[in-house]
Amino acid sequence: MTDAIAYNRLADLISSRGEPARYQGGVLRTRGICHDGDAPDTVAIKRTAEGVAVYCHKCLGNEDFLTEIGWTLADLFDRPLERNDDRPADDTWIPCQRHGHKRVAQYIYRDANGRTVHGVTRCDAKDFAQWRPDPTTKSGRRWSLNDEHGNRLVPLVPYRLPELLAAKEADRVIWIAEGEKDVHALVDHGLVATCNAGGSGKWTAEHAQYLEGADVTIVADRDAKGREHATAVVESLRNLAHSVYVVQARTGKDAADHFAAGHTDSEFNQVWAPVPCPGDPAVTQ
Template sequence: MTTEPVAFNRLADLLSGMGERTRYQGGALRTRGICHGGDAPGTVAIRQGSSGVVVHCHKCNGNAAFLAAIGWTEADLFDQPLERTRDRPADDTWIPCRDRNHKRVAQYVYRDENKQTVHGVTRCDHKCFAQWRPATDTKTGRRWRLTDDHGNRLVRTVPYRLPELLQAKEADRVIWIAEGEKDVHALVDHGLHATCNAGGSGKWTAEHATFLAGADVTVVADRDEPGRQHALHVVATLKGIARSVYVVQALQGKDAADHFAAGHTDSEFNQVWAPMPYPGDPGAA
């Protein structure tokens, strides 16, 4: 009986989605070593194993750095979830929620200009969000905080899907800013170029804005007070940086995901206000 190579296919799809070139040679799927900055396309070999996928970087002589670069742990290499231990569930579903019955339903990896993993956000089925940074010295390959004991940030502040954002900017495309990763993917699924910050409303910073210098930007404001305030703040950081800024809201529902789920198109968002100059209040509902 042949078992479907679930993990192998998932990894191949992930690399394709990241824009990484792959090729088959010598019985393995081969790709470049993004774990050490990239080089020849055959440095990393990916093979189907008896219960999952086997990954080996010939330059790193292992898989830890490569897995960290793509936001995976050892547990993600298995076709089926690993057995639960007495201490915690398997790494591919575990999230540090107070309720251990919560399961991971989405994972969003934030990458830098070179497609290297900076940090990630893991979402559970009860809408909890946990941020992590790569850590090769832990069993999970992650540390579940982005700051040290004194509150100092240990990772860079980058917008979500930064490599794709930079490509879109180079092609002079409009960049859409949503409040969260789910809405970003709703926009991307409809052929748009979108980004956001980690942590939801109120967490956008001037550092995020610097990556949008000279771009035409459309901000999707959630239809509530936090969403309105978030949009105002995003616009303020883009003043004098972006070429133009529009603010829109969903025609139906609260956010971009609701808007598309209701069957509307990108041209049917409600425009809240037009480009610069920036008024003090968009009058968002």
């Protein structure tokens, strides 16, 4: 038997998403998230000699389940499979690889039920490629969010939407950064954070709707585009959020720089309180 690398990765992923799971007869069973199933044992997950096997008893396979969690068949093996040259390595390939670029990060955007809506892959040249799940392709992805006429095929959702909604329910402050890297810097320091795909200028009312009644702190990048982006986010949240504050890094340009310099979340510089909480001293200033 192997070290169960793929099996453990999958079990950890299911646990991190809050999905119910139980062991029965040497098999890990969980809910059929590939079809919004309520039964807690629709999907069977079992260790194999080479990795892990997944089978949904309603879908009669594993393709839809893997799509929902952002995996491909290659992820089911403890060691990378040898591939033909015409099939990209699904976990590292990016369109600009032909120019010598390498993938350095991948961000999965999920809907309120935790299903994969689309992904963003970042390379070492700081290019960002967006994709949507497509089981009909060899990679399980289609590297465009639009059809041939430019019509968007996937909904606009904030990054880490399930975590955002849980935080709003728990009356926690939700932080908005300009990009995914800064979101993870905030999350790594115990905060709940989100952003939109595509960076500055791409936040819309569709993103803002999920923050109705929430307490929000926006981390504005320390440049002109950062200020413009923060202002646009503020305007989208007026008469919607409970409170909105805008802060900047004490050191450097963004949240990642701020924490890298050793500062804490309480040491951001507050630059604007356009929608303060009722009773906040800023209201009377």
